[in-house]
Amino acid sequence: MSAGFLPYGRQSIDEDDIAAVAAVLRGDWLTQGPAVEAFENALAARTGAAHAVACANGTAALHLACLALGLGPGNAVVVPSITFLATANAARYVGAEVAFADVDPDTGLMRPEDAAAAVARAQAAGWCVRALAPVHFAGQTADMAGLADVAASRGLALIEDACHAVGTQTQGADGTWAEVGACRHGGLAAFSFHPVKTIAAGEGGAVTTDDPALAERLRRFRNHGMVREPDRFTDQDLGFEPDGTARPWVYEMPEPGFNYRLTDIHSALALSQLGKLDRFAARRSRLMDLYAHRLDPLAPLVRPLARVAGCRPAWHLCVALVDFVAAGRSRGAVMAALRARGIGTQVHYVPVHRQPYYRDRYGALDLPGVEAYYARALTLPLFPAMADGDVGRVVDALAETLGIA
Template sequence: MSGPAMSAGAFLPYGRQSVDEDDIAAVVGVLRGDFLTQGPAVEAFESALAARTGAAHAVASANGTAALHLAYLALGLEPGDAVVVPANTFLATASAARLAGAEVAFADIDPETGLMGAEQAMAAVARARAAGWRPRVLAPVHFAGQCADMDALGTLAAAEGLAVVEDACHALGALVRTGGITAPVGACARSAMAVFSFHPVKTIAAGEGGAVTTNDPALATRLRHFRNHGMTRDPAGFSDHEAGLATDGTANPWYYEMAEPGLNYRLTDIQSALALSQLTRLDAFVARRRRLMDLYATRLISLAPLVRPLGRVSWCDPAWHLCVALIDFAAAGVGRAAVMAALRARGVGSQVHYIPVHRQPYWRRRCPDLTLPGADAYYGQALSLPLFPAMTDGDVDRVVEALEALLTH
């Protein structure tokens, strides 16, 4: 695996980037060039990402949250529309929908996998309709690097008239089986759009960065439109031809129009160069993460039934982003906070992914009576352990040995 290995005894965070000399050279090349932003590196990265995922279009953005917001904006959500979001996700999946003007209908999850299934999604659709909302979008989250069941969710969405926006921020490099065909996540075989993040703890890093893939050229145009202030310099889109066009019919070089407000969600060339360089090593990153997860699965057998790995699904070849252990803290007689503090004292970082979003104060005010037992059960036992490509096989032993010392005292 490229990049430096961890030194013995070094602190192991739950996740981190792997940057090598080729990455650094790619960024330096941009810094020495003419464009720091709005230059050729962005388009080069978009083209490479589209090719890697098998989508017709990829539209880069400032971060994964921006990508989610752009996807919802591109669908033209209006007040009273609802987006179905699993409760086990980062805040952005729901917040971006709300910022686009929609309501959010939270769905429960399978506590063994952290994933929303079709049954839970349908229950959320029913709750949305009972509240007087119009369900418009289904937003499955591919959690920890495993994919939601896109066959079942795509069938449900088609039957209910919902657009599908995959939150694939955890799953770049994963493969999902739909309709008997295996394709990369992001190919949008059963969705309108798929959203990615390139935060440093994700499979490839851009510092910050995101993207949306789609096979719909109209959606791609709207994504680019909203990404850049809602502006257009394309004379075909001008409403004021007298102001916008020269006497020969070409666009005046200074002229642009804004038909509706947009945002500055552009990705820079600096970030794009790093992401493009990292993308060339995606397969190696995914393979190393899978190897580490297989080692964890083997080593954690010694801690059963107190600890077990996240449940695995049959319809996906995962690109593991997180190593989630499911721990029976009550049976172990120790609280999660105490376990995290003791692990840290032993040089092992950990985190919790995620606090169910419907528990957050903003959402409690909007849906005070909502209970989602699967999400609550999952949250009560989840702990993310270190997982990143520079880890050695011995680092996995070190993490599990630290857990053994804490949980089997």
């Protein structure tokens, strides 16, 4: 791929992926059919969760998680400010407030002490904090054991934003490894299958959980809030014939939901891609190791994200931490120079608490770890189709642009 333009991320689609989608198009079901259930079963088996509920995208997954937990006005959710808008917006969709947390400036991850401080600030403001929403940023996991302790001591639920981390594994205190999405510490885990993620569905998402009651609520809320089981009908005249036979066409809506269903077309692609997850993760890991090796001589001006102990990441992003001030180059100028060389970059992310909506709602916040991370973040190309030599091309261009070479 060395001769062409290198975007920061892209999907890897093979002929068998195309064949899987074509088979759905030739079949009887384009949506609400067997491919959806097949993908859900495979994802549950892969993650080790009891339940996987597929949905339209990662944002829908986060929204469904908030709905399933019954979050609403008067509640608050702790969210790290280094994340995509969706993590915070999902709380606002249900009327809950967002208590923004600081992060480790070298990993972009919310730490237990960051979560505890955010809870304390929220409670001081009179909010009822109901949940923590840690983000497994770039493919590395937050300290879920520590965050689970924070949650348990305060009676909070856990929503893992695992949209970056399908395929990532973490080591427990007993030394065993578990896949992200196993919900080892309870709660729910939300995934995204956007094309730049580790596996692609086009658009798509899912939520995993071990709690059957939460799984039932997830399924109901993704389908307009409808129930079709006769034993749950409350209107006997509507739901049953005079002889007590259930009317097969009847459905009830105890409370409104959304049309967040995933189609069979997207599910077929996601299922095909899931079968390649190990290969994709291994290739991304190989590229990240090459980046670490090639970036090492550029320290301290440029460093990769710090590695998290007890984590085997299925890397989604390659974030370099660049001291633009010391280099005497603005980030915008560096990105433009790299683009001119055929190298696409991005910044993940603009701190969410600085977005106009949240700034106007909550005012200025002092989150020094967030600001230190954001000032240095630059996302470099990372996707399985990259050649080993592409890493050298990217790092050499970055070094020359920064005036290091």
